[in-house]
Amino acid sequence: MGGTFDPIHHGHLVAASEVASVFDLDEVVFVPTGQPWQKADKDVTAAEHRYLMTVIATASNPSFTVSRVDIDRPGPTFTIDTLRDLKAERPDAQLFFITGADAMAQILTWKNAEELWSLAHFIGVTRPGHELDGRGRDVSLLEVPAMAISSTDCRHRVGEGKPVWYLVPDGVVQYIAKHRLYRHVDQLGDGHAPPTAPRAHRHSPSSLQQPTG
Numbered sequence: 333m334g335g336t337f338d339p340i341h342h343g344h345l346v347a348a349s350e351v352a353s354v355f356d357l358d359e360v361v362f363v364p365t366g367q368p369w370q371k372a373d374k375d376v377t378a379a380e381h382r383y384l385m386t387v388i389a390t391a392s393n394p395s396f397t398v399s400r401v402d403i404d405r406p407g408p409t410f411t412i413d414t415l416r417d418l419k420a421e422r423p424d425a426q427l428f429f430i431t432g433a434d435a436m437a438q439i440l441t442w443k444n445a446e447e448l449w450s451l452a453h454f455i456g457v458t459r460p461g462h463e464l465d466g467r468g469r470d471v472s473l474l475e476v477p478a479m480a481i482s483s484t485d486c487r488h489r490v491g492e493g494k495p496v497w498y499l500v501p502d503g504v505v506q507y508i509a510k511h512r513l514y515r516h517v518d519q520l521g522d523g524h525a526p527p528t529a530p531r532a533h534r535h536s537p538s539s540l541q542q543p544t545g
């Protein structure tokens with residue numbers, strides 16, 4: 333399963349778990365992108381942070397692993413290279429590539445799109461708010477438990493001081509706090525501009541003190 337994973341959330345993990353169960357997969361390899369060229373207009377968090385959050389999120393599942401092939405390859409990330417690298421590492425493996433409905437809708441815009449089908453069997457999974465359509469392509473479509481979670485929403489919630497507990501794994505919540513990620517994600521765009529003014533609804537430590545006298 334490829335993704336920017338900025339951050340990884342329970343929508344990714346539930347989709348991977350469901351596909352692994354239905355297709356009886358031995359392993360699900362999470363592949364964080366290096367430079368996602370179709371997100372070039374957005375601030376993407378440093379690859380090492382996204383990689384480590386993915387490792388933390390998947391650590392407890394013995395059949396989940398994380399690959400560095402995309403983050404270690406210089407230049408923009410193309411799935412054609414991801415699949416070639418994974419195939420070179422596992423020459424005897426049958427490869428499947430998991431995509432959510434939104435990514436599935438974009439596949440024809442990917443580099444060497446027509447060649448992708450020969451390298452892996454693509455599995456499109458449902459995602460709230462997106463229509464899953466694999467017409468005209470030799471792909472499998474799978475309904476997975478609906479998780480209305482996106483990385484964009486998680487980043488904005490952190491930027492707004494809202495919790496992301498239970499949207500992302502506990503260790504990822506703590507990693508985000510420890511490294512102060514997403515603190516300055518603005519509410520409208522996806523830039524990391526610092527907030528222009530303090531927000532009234534947030535309590536400063538002094539406003540939480542017991543009244544005296």
Ligand SMILES: Nc1ncnc2c1ncn2[C@@H]1O[C@H](COP(=O)(O)OP(=O)(O)OP(=O)(O)O)[C@@H](O)[C@H]1O
Nearest residue numbers: 335336337343347431432435459479481482483484
């Ligand atoms: N809630 C979800 N349910 C099913 N699939 C999902 C879900 N969220 C993401 N995916 C799929 O996981 C893959 C990686 O997604 P990605 O890392 O871009 O997460 P995202 O939540 O879409 O991020 P962003 O909001 O930053 O675009 C894509 O194929 C995407 O369609």
Ligand SMILES: O=C(O)c1ccc[n+]([C@@H]2O[C@H](COP(=O)([O-])O)[C@@H](O)[C@H]2O)c1
Nearest residue numbers: 334335336365368370410411412442443
């Ligand atoms: O190969 C491409 O041209 C291509 C273009 C856009 C996205 N992808 C891949 O699609 C997966 C999901 O990407 P994203 O940007 O939705 O996180 C991830 O593995 C990307 O490398 C691949």
